[in-house]
Amino acid sequence: xxxxxxKIILASKSPRRQALIKGLEFPxxxxxxxxxxxxxxxxxxxxxxxxxxxxxxxxYPNKLNENEVLLTADTIVWINNHVLNKPENExxxxxxxxxxxxxxxxxxxxxxLKSNNKSISFYDRTEVTIKKLTVDEIWHYINKYKPLxxxxxxxxxxxxxxxxxxxxxxxxxxxxxxxxxKVYDAIKKF
Amino acid sequence: xxxxxxKIILASKSPRRQALIKGLEFPxxxxxxxxxxxxxxxxxxxxxxxxxxxxxxxxYPNKLNENEVLLTADTIVWINNHVLNKPENExxxxxxxxxxxxxxxxxxxxxxLKSNNKSISFYDRTEVTIKKLTVDEIWHYINKYKPLxxxxxxxxxxxxxxxxxxxxxxxxxxxxxxxxxKVYDAIKKF
Numbered sequence: 001x002x003x004x005x006x007k008i009i010l011a012s013k014s015p016r017r018q019a020l021i022k023g024l025e026f027p028x029x030x031x032x033x034x035x036x037x038x039x040x041x042x043x044x045x046x047x048x049x050x051x052x053x054x055x056x057x058x059x060y061p062n063k064l065n066e067n068e069v070l071l072t073a074d075t076i077v078w079i080n081n082h083v084l085n086k087p088e089n090e091x092x093x094x095x096x097x098x099x100x101x102x103x104x105x106x107x108x109x110x111x112x113l114k115s116n117n118k119s120i121s122f123y124d125r126t127e128v129t130i131k132k133l134t135v136d137e138i139w140h141y142i143n144k145y146k147p148l149x150x151x152x153x154x155x156x157x158x159x160x161x162x163x164x165x166x167x168x169x170x171x172x173x174x175x176x177x178x179x180x181x182k183v184y185d186a187i188k189k190f
Numbered sequence: 191x192x193x194x195x196x197k198i199i200l201a202s203k204s205p206r207r208q209a210l211i212k213g214l215e216f217p218x219x220x221x222x223x224x225x226x227x228x229x230x231x232x233x234x235x236x237x238x239x240x241x242x243x244x245x246x247x248x249x250y251p252n253k254l255n256e257n258e259v260l261l262t263a264d265t266i267v268w269i270n271n272h273v274l275n276k277p278e279n280e281x282x283x284x285x286x287x288x289x290x291x292x293x294x295x296x297x298x299x300x301x302x303l304k305s306n307n308k309s310i311s312f313y314d315r316t317e318v319t320i321k322k323l324t325v326d327e328i329w330h331y332i333n334k335y336k337p338l339x340x341x342x343x344x345x346x347x348x349x350x351x352x353x354x355x356x357x358x359x360x361x362x363x364x365x366x367x368x369x370x371x372k373v374y375d376a377i378k379k380f
Contacts, residue, residue: 024353162210166361169358172355185321
């Protein structure tokens with residue numbers, strides 16, 4: 001609407017992130033490229049997704065045009081002093097969901113914005129409180145909604161978010177993968 | 191999935207409520223009927239939407255079948271010791287949005303579930319913290335997104351929610367119009 005001279009280059013295959021950026025009304029293009037997502041295991045909490053967002057930005061393979069702003073991001077779940085990334089398979093998804101049910105965890109998303117001549121990074125943190133689900137309910141969710149592409153094995157915007165998320169404290173969209181109000185402010189000031 | 195013997199009769203024209211109930215996977219049907227939504231102005235906070243949910247249920251014009259559960263609901267915004275319902279026109283929407291920007295308000299949704307032989311009601315409360323938007327941004331929102339059908343003149347799931355909602359404390363879907371995890375639990379136990 002108000003910033004039509006900016007074009008966002010969104011380096012994410014997440015359909016949730018694409019929908020959020022589209023909802024801000026910025027012109028944008030999705031550019032995908034492979035990045036090794038390993039990180040030093042001394043990193044904790046927000047340090048992990050901020051490091052990965054910066055790493056993704058560093059490996060952007062093209063040249064940015066004058067009006068382009070590259071946006072990279074990463075989201076993790078942090079619980080019981082360890083990280084939950086995307087599950088490898090359905091059994092691991094079951095273990096992750098069993099761990100988060102009945103308790104509160106933290107979700108961190110790290111974001112990097114980068115143009116030809118500058119770069120900033122930031123993160124947001126949201127607490128998410130999950131109810132107990134039954135074993136049947138957890139397997140129903142895994143089998144029907146196949147959450148293998150999601151950090152912590154759940155989507156706050158699907159059946160799991162509807163039935164099991166009792167409350168959150170912080171930004172909802174941060175849990176979906178992008179702290180979109182902070183992204184909006186950062187792009188306005190960029 | 192697990193409760194296919196229940197059919198929800200959803201008495202709401204809100205497309206958000208319809209999408210949420212659909213997302214729970216319960217069979218449901220939307221039945222619309224007119225109810226005078228006046229209430230005694232001594233009522234405050236949650237008392238208003240709980241009263242209106244009960245009133246809507248009382249005016250359901252049909253007979254409920256054995257397996258049917260009527261669901262009625264109402265949502266209000268509470269700020270500075272007064273209620274914000276749906277705005278009458280664009281100027282009132284502007285005044286509501288100007289009032290909620292830069293501060294925190296409460297959203298209350300009251301829900302009534304009713305079958306042939308019993309009835310329960312409950313509510314949920316969510317705190318929503320809104321950033322300052324510019325006058326241009328507020329008018330852009332009103333003109334483009336036409337939020338006249340929404341309590342408090344905003345949708346947490348649209349451009350306003352993306353750009354202006356800094357954080358929430360409580361259930362996100364309660365702000366959209368239905369505390370869907372509480373509804374799920376209540377229907378299971380009904």
